[in-house]
Amino acid sequence: MLMIGPYRMGFELAPREGKTRLRVWIDYNLPSGFPGRWLGRLLGTVYADWCVTRMVKDSASAASFKTV
Structure with missing residues (x-):
């Protein structure tokens, strides 16, 4: 992965x-190389937030949970 x-x-x-x-x-x-580390600092948090949000939404739709 380039960002993380x-x-x-x-x-x-x-x-x-x-x-x-x-x-x-x-x-x-963060990745060890310069380009990856730079991208990680720039986009890593956004990507991690997207992953976590996606997991919560998928879980909610699969189990009929209500998200808070």
């Missing part, structure tokens, strides 16, 4: 007030 280096994605489900709370995250490191 090694990464780890995950999710957590927990009961909350009779419902289920979904927490999704992505931890990443």
